[in-house]
Amino acid sequence: MPETLISVDLSKPATENEYLHNRWHPDIPIATWVEPGADFLVETVDWTGGAIANNDSADDIRDVDLSTVHYLSGPIGVKGAKPGDLLVVDILDAGTLKGHEWGFNGFFSKKNGGGFLTDHFPFAQKSIWHYEGMFTRSRHVPGVGFAGLIHPGLIGTLPSQKLLDTWNAREQALIDTNPTRVPPLANPPAPKTAHLGKLGKGDAWDKVASEGARTVPPREHGGNCDIKDLSRGSKIYFPVYVDGAGLSMGDMHFSQGDGEITFCGAIEMFGAWLHIKVDLIKNGMEMYGIKNPIFKPSPITPNYKDYLIFEGISVDESGTQHYLDANVAYRQACLNAIEYLKKFGYSGAQAHSILGVAPVQGHLSGVVDIPNSCATLWLPTEIFDFDIKPSSAGPTKFIDGSVDMPLSPDL
């Protein structure tokens, strides 16, 4: 039986746990060390550290303090790892902490977080998804169920001081272009809610808290990539920037669509575990010319193959032409899919939630045909309890509207 390297106590505040941290900084103390070749279990809390409850109100989504996220398990030190190496991580398995077979999906208020479709869904909403073995369903989104593809939304190595400084500088430069924007362009360090693992209060703590990079964006070390395919069975090659590598992980998703368009987020697992194996390729960064992680997908994935595919181009909702903007194009593809699903009886919020949690694919289908980018949203048809394919008879309203996702207007 593999050893549990890091365990979590879901009944305690995340901030009281020395094996959790919510910032990136080279001076966050290594929680525990392992040898190359070791495999072990790591337990994780949800990305908010327990702020979202299994209930029928979206108030907690509306009111969450986003400066506290994400609570990560680690950092794990790998003996002998040096800057320039590649850390090879096998995700041997992943699952649910017993007794916590549920996760949440939500949309943030535009005033507190926002998201990809925030102009269309400006208020906090929530759906709860229950696991039935390897499948999931929601009491707030009827008529749909699918196999999960459990993966860490966030997994990465510690940055060097130099890399950290680069991050802070380039992100601040972006913020400075519009510092009062809501939602913000980026998140600067937020010392007050920093949680730094074993690091005791003092000067070191103050430095790390004031410099520690927020965990929201993905960066050169991996981090919050939210790639649904970093799932159980995949193999990831991470750049190493500090001695020991410092691998941390969390933000476990039971299932997610490409893009994590709902932002809050995928199906966010309340409690989860990972079975991880680590190894090293010495000097691998230079040998293979690698500056961002690369990975190989799992041999076991949901093999849905009957998709309905929606196109979007980079002309926005107001009819304005954008130049090869894949974000605008993907947003249109998502909006097109939502309109389509509404014809079968779903509310817009429910359709939106499905795109956030089901194993949809988002492809950059055309990126050169000026001025229009073309993106496609691939919706698996087999996840629905009814037939959603077009026919000459027109759509049937299978969903009667009797249940919807809780909504919490801004106060």
Place this chain on the structure above:
Amino acid sequence: MPETLISVDLSKPATENEYLHNRWHPDIPIATWVEPGADFLVETVDWTGGAIANNDSADDIRDVDLSTVHYLSGPIGVKGAKPGDLLVVDILDAGTLKGHEWGFNGFFSKKNGGGFLTDHFPFAQKSIWHYEGMFTRSRHVPGVGFAGLIHPGLIGTLPSQKLLDTWNAREQALIDTNPTRVPPLANPPAPKTAHLGKLGKGDAWDKVASEGARTVPPREHGGNCDIKDLSRGSKIYFPVYVDGAGLSMGDMHFSQGDGEITFCGAIEMFGAWLHIKVDLIKNGMEMYGIKNPIFKPSPITPNYKDYLIFEGISVDESGTQHYLDANVAYRQACLNAIEYLKKFGYSGAQAHSILGVAPVQGHLSGVVDIPNSCATLWLPTEIFDFDIKPSSAGPTKFIDGSVDMPLSPDL
């Protein structure tokens, strides 16, 4: 044997063919009419109408007159089709015109077309790909071969006058923001090189030529989507904007990666044919809430499954942070893959070409984690004659550099 509705003569200039046209306008005369339910063959020329030759010089790529493209076969009228209907198109099959078993891939000069990676590959280059049955290889890019996934890069219906006016207005507005940019932000109508099918010279011709939308971007009618998955076996639902729908197609690709990042283009088939079936869903646009085409993928596709996946984030080559820009992120993922392939001996141009023509996938993996978009480039490992997976031994230079892609510097 299905009837050949439109045939092409590859020995004659495209401009002398009344069944070809290179602009979108409701007044381009229907080339030929069919009944709903009919299936038939359509032959096509390459998108440049024969301007690119099977040789070892990229001069023709450098010098091509891009105002002439794309030469499309059609428009085909479907009896009974009315605005608001959906035109259901089955691509029953597709193939090569006998004796023309080759296609080209290239990069435009930055001064004449440009492209996704034009800052890295500013000069015209070309590679020729030969077909070996359903597979393809290039004499300019050794060590790689794969099954084709033949598809029309461009297929769509005629716009209404109102829709056409919208296109021209919104694209001109974009051009007006930087009218002297090279490459341009968008392409306005170009009357001089318009080819308008059966339409005879005169006032009508002048109007159509001066208003006719260029075929470069994808739009609400489909058009130049360059979606590799619109392949033989797929089923597409097009919005109908004019009586008879007016279906045209061309720009046939033997194979392409997501994004068609090389712009010129996929493996562009010198001569090809499509076997098409058409049908109607009356009032389908309103019934299903459709404004862009939707489609179902083929039951027959290359089932490569062992990928090496490259991540990119929206920090550009100079280190500048962009806000959730999926284009920047995908460009980084592509550049990361090119660097990786160079370690095995490929030139940058060869690696670039592989990403343009092989069945790579481009996913919008994360679109919400401010400020970084995360895109992934999925490179099938099975298409190489050697093992490209990372190992502790490091890469082997399987490609010895003795052949490269022809390059033609700007004059």
Place this chain on the structure above:
Amino acid sequence: MPETLISVDLSKPATENEYLHNRWHPDIPIATWVEPGADFLVETVDWTGGAIANNDSADDIRDVDLSTVHYLSGPIGVKGAKPGDLLVVDILDAGTLKGHEWGFNGFFSKKNGGGFLTDHFPFAQKSIWHYEGMFTRSRHVPGVGFAGLIHPGLIGTLPSQKLLDTWNAREQALIDTNPTRVPPLANPPAPKTAHLGKLGKGDAWDKVASEGARTVPPREHGGNCDIKDLSRGSKIYFPVYVDGAGLSMGDMHFSQGDGEITFCGAIEMFGAWLHIKVDLIKNGMEMYGIKNPIFKPSPITPNYKDYLIFEGISVDESGTQHYLDANVAYRQACLNAIEYLKKFGYSGAQAHSILGVAPVQGHLSGVVDIPNSCATLWLPTEIFDFDIKPSSAGPTKFIDGSVDMPLSPDL
């Protein structure tokens, strides 16, 4: 454009074609020689050489002279091939001869051929399948359509005299155990209807005709394997038994299920072509310990994945227990599937035909659990125009019985 090495004239009797033969013997003259590494086209007639017509009577199936089959194109000599080598054959592509877009499927009369389910379907029946591009449908079997997976039912190399003698001896020994059985246990040489390519009449002809092995069974050289997965894109490694290898092929199938349970046969293509590439692995038989062909599947295959799977065990229709007999088990699985499909309105014959022609899988699921073998029949649900999955509502008779397959009782 690849050269057409062997072409056929479908308007002439197969027996007048010097590039066809219907027996296996080392002295059948090589039709034409190629170099290793060559690729070329080969045209083929249907396995009966044109005896079955595209009409609505099964009389031709009932009356066919089975001693005449199979008409093969070849033998093709590969220069330098020696006994003990492996002949590597890439099936680069395959298709239909223009103007002949149809094939037949049938059941033989029990008195003339029989088959896997001949006790249940003792009389001749026929269904005609038309191709719609890469798809097929039948006017005799409504409600079902699917993508073809074109493959040669029969492809193999010439036997040596020693191997041929072994074949004749072991098969005669089996026949001798019950020489009057109808249908027979095996088919001995049948000189009268031998067709031996270029071999002129005379003593040599008489010897080859009297010794030439029938083409019905698969043997150590490949031959009539009827493996649906030897499809376009696959790569086969054949043992070489004579100088030049002597590769012949024919019996082209547009689609077939595992087992070819209908015997007559798959969807038998009236006229077809193959694009083949040949190469050699010198001494490969000994190096790899090979005595039967091995092969690698195509990267392009129909990716149906939603199956309904029927179990069968080795207890026969009368309730008699057989010892680990996989044939009995697979027969039960097939009969179970036929009963199931009848609940949706199909006649038994139609259901039987579907199992013969659609891409069903037949698995040897359990072969050790005495006394019962367990076989499974995998029926893709996506090929039907309606939903065939079980539900609490019970089956709907989607098929109204207004059309059936022609039947021709014995005379």
Place this chain on the structure above:
Amino acid sequence: MPETLISVDLSKPATENEYLHNRWHPDIPIATWVEPGADFLVETVDWTGGAIANNDSADDIRDVDLSTVHYLSGPIGVKGAKPGDLLVVDILDAGTLKGHEWGFNGFFSKKNGGGFLTDHFPFAQKSIWHYEGMFTRSRHVPGVGFAGLIHPGLIGTLPSQKLLDTWNAREQALIDTNPTRVPPLANPPAPKTAHLGKLGKGDAWDKVASEGARTVPPREHGGNCDIKDLSRGSKIYFPVYVDGAGLSMGDMHFSQGDGEITFCGAIEMFGAWLHIKVDLIKNGMEMYGIKNPIFKPSPITPNYKDYLIFEGISVDESGTQHYLDANVAYRQACLNAIEYLKKFGYSGAQAHSILGVAPVQGHLSGVVDIPNSCATLWLPTEIFDFDIKPSSAGPTKFIDGSVDMPLSPDL
């Protein structure tokens, strides 16, 4: 969290557990009742009830008392189930009992059990497979590792008295044809080692023990089908023969190839659990014409796709011709694969074990081409740590023979 309906104590003899039984009989008391629609966990012991140890000797395989198998968890009663209904079983998930991350594979002595290749491997041998998350490797079989596809080898419903009588009669009739055969043709009831769940000793016990069908073969109720695809995520429709259905399960496999050719068996899990959901289709047997279980495969399965495929025909090892015998044909395909793998350094036993435990496919490729059946063995190439594909260079002995599987000669 789903309720654990049946738990097992691996430290106690299986015979002391009232929720286990090793015979099929309608009078075995229902262990526990559930409502239709319920989902719950069931724990299982290995099929021998703990007789095989994680060590390096095959003595326990040689000496096992096969009259004791299989120990099944159940029977579970489903309220309202009546004869003629279909019991719908979703295998929602399955896994390993913590601390027992290993399983065994073995060959029985020909004198005690035998098996598919017992004439080639007549002595007891064993390999131990350890789980690394969802993957497995063996210290006795180097160079190979793969993802598991956990499934119950045995799952079924209780027979009615009438069905049981039929089983006993037909199997005894087979035994009577050669009652002294070793291994036997079938296994009659064996009262001495019967374990009958809650049933207390007395007349009822004696009747059930003397009539109770052995669990070895699959039958009309499902039972020991050893179908690798009845895996987590699949949905099975079982015929119901008694009130309450009486569902039992066990013989859990971490992975298995088609056929379970090693007989002892797959990778036999020492301790495992299933998450099951049950439901009913009233009168489903008649409505759908079902007499054996049918099932739908999981949406999540290992998607290995690069296979090397071995053909076998029904000519046995001595050169004797058999009439359309798929068992002989599959045996030849397996022997061909074993010979091939030996060229890479594996012992015959190791190669044999790989075919028993890895996700190989066994297809009934041709069943009508008299006199030769054609079977194919599909070996996934991706499970090996090295390249096993043929090339002109010949095979490399990657495996150096320093470890082999323990063998225990007969005493």
